[in-house]
Amino acid sequence: MNLVELQKILLAAGRTNVPGDQVPYAFEKRITALLASRVAAENMNLWVRGLWRAAVSCLAITLLLGAWAAFNPTTAVTTADDLSQNLENTLLASVDQSDQVQ
Amino acid sequence: MERTEAELIAAVLKGDAASFEPLVQKYSPRVFATCRRYARRESEVEDIAQEVWLKAFSKLPGFRGEAPFEHWLMRMTVRTCYDFLRGHQRNRESSFSELSEPESDWLDRFVTQPETLTDHADAAKLLIGRVMDKLSPPARLVITLLEIEDRSVKEIAELTGWSVPLVKVRAFRARGEMRKILAKMAREKYL
Numbered sequence: 001m002n003l004v005e006l007q008k009i010l011l012a013a014g015r016t017n018v019p020g021d022q023v024p025y026a027f028e029k030r031i032t033a034l035l036a037s038r039v040a041a042e043n044m045n046l047w048v049r050g051l052w053r054a055a056v057s058c059l060a061i062t063l064l065l066g067a068w069a070a071f072n073p074t075t076a077v078t079t080a081d082d083l084s085q086n087l088e089n090t091l092l093a094s095v096d097q098s099d100q101v102q
Numbered sequence: 103m104e105r106t107e108a109e110l111i112a113a114v115l116k117g118d119a120a121s122f123e124p125l126v127q128k129y130s131p132r133v134f135a136t137c138r139r140y141a142r143r144e145s146e147v148e149d150i151a152q153e154v155w156l157k158a159f160s161k162l163p164g165f166r167g168e169a170p171f172e173h174w175l176m177r178m179t180v181r182t183c184y185d186f187l188r189g190h191q192r193n194r195e196s197s198f199s200e201l202s203e204p205e206s207d208w209l210d211r212f213v214t215q216p217e218t219l220t221d222h223a224d225a226a227k228l229l230i231g232r233v234m235d236k237l238s239p240p241a242r243l244v245i246t247l248l249e250i251e252d253r254s255v256k257e258i259a260e261l262t263g264w265s266v267p268l269v270k271v272r273a274f275r276a277r278g279e280m281r282k283i284l285a286k287m288a289r290e291k292y293l
Binding site: 001003004005006007009010011013014015016017018019020021022023024027028029030031032034035036038039 | 119126127135139148159213249280281
């Protein structure tokens with residue numbers, strides 16, 4: 001079999017076989033709808049990504065401050081400077097006052 | 103008043119996705135015709151065309167307007183079709199023993215009475231489709247563009263993103279690959 005000739009004839013047949021250019025009904029509407037949903041999803045992704053970054057940053061800051069508070073010897077807590085004690089006193093001041101009145 | 107292509111593109115880039123619709127409507131016939139060269143099933147053709155338009159939308163900010171939009175889109179279409187071929191290589195595994203009767207008759211006539219072949223062009227079209235399905239993705243792409251669509255090497259280089267020497271090398275290899283497939287087909291049929 002003459003393969004070169006066969007190849008030539010088949011390629012010539014391929015050249016005459018022009019594919020159709022018909023487009024499915026409302027194809028452009030489908031693409032527009034897909035794009036709209038994609039844009040919405042992308043916006044949502046932006047928010048999600050931003051919030052995740054913020055959460056990670058907050059966690060890192062918390063860990064750093066926690067480590068600093070735990071290991072820094074200069075911040076040894078005295079009763080007078082105890083922030084948590086002061087906060088508690090302030091918050092419970094009204095309760096203490098009412099106890100004293102009684 | 104109908105908006106120009108440049109106006110539509112500018113509107114899309116400003117965030118008006120609906121302005122993309124006239125572009126899809128205008129160029130889809132060309133996109134579909136190109137996709138049908140590389141995929142047989144209509145569902146696959148639709149998937150590729152959809153992929154082309156989604157890519158075109160997401161990459162539109164990179165369109166500088168130096169070349170016509172159509173050229174830019176066709177480059178994207180050809181490259182998406184090539185990706186499709188690379189992703190569907192398993193189709194090449196089938197053998198030639200499944201040749202249909204018209205295809206088999208056409209081959210017999212080629213061997214015995216080559217002068218009568220013109221009467222059976224449909225069988226030849228089926229046969230070339232079958233041979234193309236068996237080519238490797240780069241070979242199929244380059245044979246389609248060079249031999250079937252009759253494009254120049256330079257055009258193919260622009261469409262595919264390959265260099266001109268690479269197109270030439272791949273075209274040489276593709277012709278050899280095609281001849282090997284034809285030889286295999288002849289062996290399976292006549293031996």
